[in-house]
Amino acid sequence: MHNAQPWRFRFCSRSSTFQLRADLERAMPHSDPNNRALRLGCGAALFNLRVGAVHAGWEPAVQLLPDPADPELLAKIRLTEPTPPDSGLGRLHPAIRRRHTSRDPFAETDIPAAVQTDLHDAAQQEGAHLVLPGAWHVQSLLELVHDAEGRDALNPERSAELARWTRVGTGTATDGVPAYAFGPRKWDGKAPVRDFAGRRAVADRDAAIFEHTPHLFLLGTEGDLPEDWLRAGQAMERVLLLATLEGLATSLTSHALEWTDLRWLVRDPTTAMGYVQMVLRLGYGPQGQATPRRPVHEVLDID
Template identity: 65%
Template sequence: MPTPPLDTTTVTDLVAAATAAPSMHNAQPWRFRFSTRTRTFELRPDLERAMPHTDPDHRALHLGCGAALLNLRVASAHHGWGTDTRLLPDPADTHLLATVTLTDTEHPDTELARLFPAIHRRHTSRHPFEDRPVPAPVEEALCEAARREGTQMVFPDPWHVESLLEWVEDVEGRDTMDPERFEDIRRWSRLGAEDAGTAVDGIPDYAFGPRKLRGRAPVRDFAGRRPVPDRPTAAFEATPRLAILGTTYDRLPDWLRAGQAMERVLLLATLNGLATSLTSHALEWKDLRELARDPGSAMGFVQMVVRIGYGPPGESTPRRPVRDVLEID
């Protein structure tokens, strides 16, 4: 099989797909470098886009970078390339999170390639979901997608879901008492037609979703107490369907694996007609994060809680120009 074409346009397209990944508050905390000589991408964090109040150890930042890494692998497979992916390949350079070398192969990863159509369709939905169950085979496939990336995902029992929802409510109360924690949201939310219309990052107000009238879906309100003109209200699910994604250990490579698993799950859910949103409220407090794990599983550390269901897919959020995140040499 001939080597697929690889020019600047293709490299740019691959990174554009990578940067469609979700990240905390849509901060897009990643940088890429591509070597034309070795056909290798380097992924590094953009620490200027960190969340000092709610993500001081950069765990969520690395989840986002892992999600971008998964998208890069998916896009490469779609374009007919095999990939050799290595996490933290240089012990002397801890900011080099991963390398992805494009290889000549007659057998690109078809399982990854089939996820490609979902990359630009996947959006975080901050809307109510329908009161109908997700079929068991679909949930099993989502759990298998997480396993393929070296992580574990479980759908907790009702009593555990109730506990998670109580912890989210606890966090919302704590945040009210600690205004500094709202600074990260304030920095990355875009209010008003001018800011929302010209933004290349962050959460624009049109993507906030409706204000919760009732219900217990764990959807973060990016408006807080700030008024958003013409924003509707809505009733959310009383019993949302939640999944817990986690790892055995809690080190930097585990965060990168969890980010890849998270995105693989989200893309597969999108292909299956599901809407999704990510819930990190309770995980931003150390004491609650330790309680969030499923005691009936071997999961050591919860990395993300995913809300899954049938409903509106959510609005597209802005992305930084590829030229701002990609260097080619």
């Protein structure tokens, strides 16, 4: 959430093993009280590590939540036998640097059925489900997002968390969402796009008409435990990287999922998806602006 980058890695050179740990100092206790979204983000970072390992010629063997006594240790990743760098996950590597969240309008253009099938299969490969809801469900989802926006505006703790992770004006922050990545204000349209500016003025920010029939995908799992959240994060990143290679712009909306009662209403009762973990907005349009990343020495230790 909000480009908080809540992860730390440690690499043990003697065993060729990475550890992935949650950085709870970057948690959002009001918007994400059980750290579900935090673990989703860490799962996405874990997937990128897997892609990078294959690209470097190594097969990664992953063990999730390896120590029940240490819940902040989310995964161990051991580099095993060499593997061709352009095989399997390695083909997704070019998309890691290209994919950025786009908060711009997308074209009113359908996504080909073959591409939708490939995205669905990508989620399944990581133990998750990806569903394109019907028109009635999309309308219901948009109403839930609107409800969540109203609740957030009246909640000072959540507003403070949002302000902490958004950057208006100049600065050298290496995390959070800078003003140049807010995208235009929504003048019209139905696409669910969080307005990170709120009531704050942002110089030279335009307004735009967003799509009236947004392509929203529900990504979820049958269970709702920490391991499910980590798997969902990996599935989310796999879908986003593949979508990028397919020429799609990608965006995320978690607004309605940040309220427990609303999150339950987001699910599609006609599918095997028990719990929605993220709502993806995909389409054809600008790829979005790159946002800052923390320097390597802050997120990686080497033994």
